[in-house]
Amino acid sequence: MLDIQVCEQGFDPWHELATFQQHPDFAAGKSGANAVFVGTMRDFNEGDTVQAMTLEHYPAMTTRQLQTLVQETVTRFRLDHVLLRHRVGAIRPGDPIVLVAVWSAHRAAGFDACRQIMETLKHNAPFWKRETLSDGSLRWVERNTAG
Amino acid sequence: MLDIQVCEQGFDPWHELATFQQHPDFAAGKSGANAVFVGTMRDFNEGDTVQAMTLEHYPAMTTRQLQTLVQETVTRFRLDHVLLRHRVGAIRPGDPIVLVAVWSAHRAAGFDACRQIMETLKHNAPFWKRETLSDGSLRWVERNTAG
């Protein structure tokens, strides 16, 4: 089961996970391992205090890129399920930006797959962050932190 | 903030995580990365259907081992917070067995630390699983799956 969504509004990762696992196609006894990553907005970056952020994206391409990268990871690591959420729009420090959750029979595949989805997403998915610093000035984030 | 508990009763990982993050010492904008692993009971092992499981442990040693391994990982990876839960007692397929959640500034440290805690726990923490197979017979799990 794959569930991929770009969210215009805030999301609660734990609520998303609980809801996903209530789906009739989610067989709880099949997957022994569930690896999850949640990326949230920090209130600092490159030595500066950040008070807000806007996430822009290229909607048609985002959807295709996320589908492709998830599908490739599912095949490679024989995953049972993947849940993926990514915020766009105006966000505040502490708000979740990305949620990646994978379910697999064993933990090694789960850890590897969750990390691979995050790295591929960071390198390929067409999202861009613009920060509002404490003095109100705007700054585009030029590169991601190394993974 | 470190929160480590061995649970005699079932726990809901998403509820534990939501509750942990509501603590006043949890500063949401500090940690950009939250890596989580949930291990649940599978309904199969070594080719057999498993209908139930009992988790035994050595309480005094479990507490010390978990504290030590978490503290070492916090120091090594400069983690902001760790939440750890491990079930003991009688469990059913689909029930959570272990929850490891770590918060860090960046994702590389979070992924590495979460995995290290799981591997060290699997190798060192004094828990033992006994399975009830579909014919009602009991079998001690002799070794963990490679991580």
Added chain:
Amino acid sequence: MSIRVLFFASLREQLGRPQAEVAWQPEMTASQVWCLATGQTRLPGNVLVACNQEYCRGESLIDDAAEVAFFPPVTGG
């Protein structure tokens, strides 16, 4: 016949517009689309290119009626 051109993020702001349209020509490359759309002589090395929502390179040939997007390094996740 024409190519729909999209600009994103800091590139959109630098160029002062989110999109453009250029006339299609046979054997047209993504770099040539950039030059016609922006009036610049060459595609900068740090600009990423996608044709019909898939990454491509400056030398990639562009079909008629394609959607070609130019943008800076991505920073999601």
Added chain:
Amino acid sequence: MSIRVLFFASLREQLGRPQAEVAWQPEMTASQVWCLATGQTRLPGNVLVACNQEYCRGESLIDDAAEVAFFPPVTGG
């Protein structure tokens, strides 16, 4: 003075009891505690040992009043 000995999991079942007590002697090792507690001549290679809730080896010296535990490979997580 005595040593408190604990057995866990399959080892507890094989030996038919969860604990034992043995008299402490100077220079006593964990292996010797095993032999006195079980009546066996040597500590099996696949049995893990902890003294006062920390892993130790068969050769490790055991202090008086220690708690010594023997158990099979752990299978938590």
